[in-house]
Amino acid sequence: MAFGLKRDELRQWKMDVENGDIAFLTHYWIDSRFPGCDTVTKVGCSDIEKLALWGSHYGLLREWIHLDKCYPHFDLLGNRQKEILIAEEQWNQLHRFKLV
Template identity: 65%
Template sequence: MAFGIKKTELLQWKKNIEEGNISFLTHYWLDDRFPGCTTVTKVGCNNIDKLSLWGQKYGLKKEWIHHRKGYPHFDLLGDTQKEILSKEGLSAQLERFKRE
């Protein structure tokens, strides 16, 4: 279940993907398969080759791309999520979801 983002953020993420750009969207997320993870970052692009090459920089495999509803993306969780967002200069996406 995804929550904690505005509709405008989701629409901008989708628009960026449709335009062939690498786009990041972080939101709250709960899934019993991943205990302890409360957020996910979806990194998408409709150009699969471009997305795959981006993922290779961080050791992500092309097979891990989710092909859902026309918005192919990687799901980033946990330490991988933190590391990649930091390297991309996007730590603020995760910081806004920190609980005190």
């Protein structure tokens, strides 16, 4: 279940993904399969090769890309989420969701 997300943020993320940009979207999320994780960051890009190359810099495997409708993306959780958001200087999302 996702929450803590504004419609305009989702719309902007979708436009960025469709335009072939590497786009970040963090929101609150509850899933019993991942205890202790209450946020997820979706890193998307419609250019699968570009997304796979970006992910490889962080040890993310191509097979982990979710081919979700028109919005291919990686899901980042836990420590890896925090580490990548810091490396990508996504300070707004880090502070907003109290990840730092």
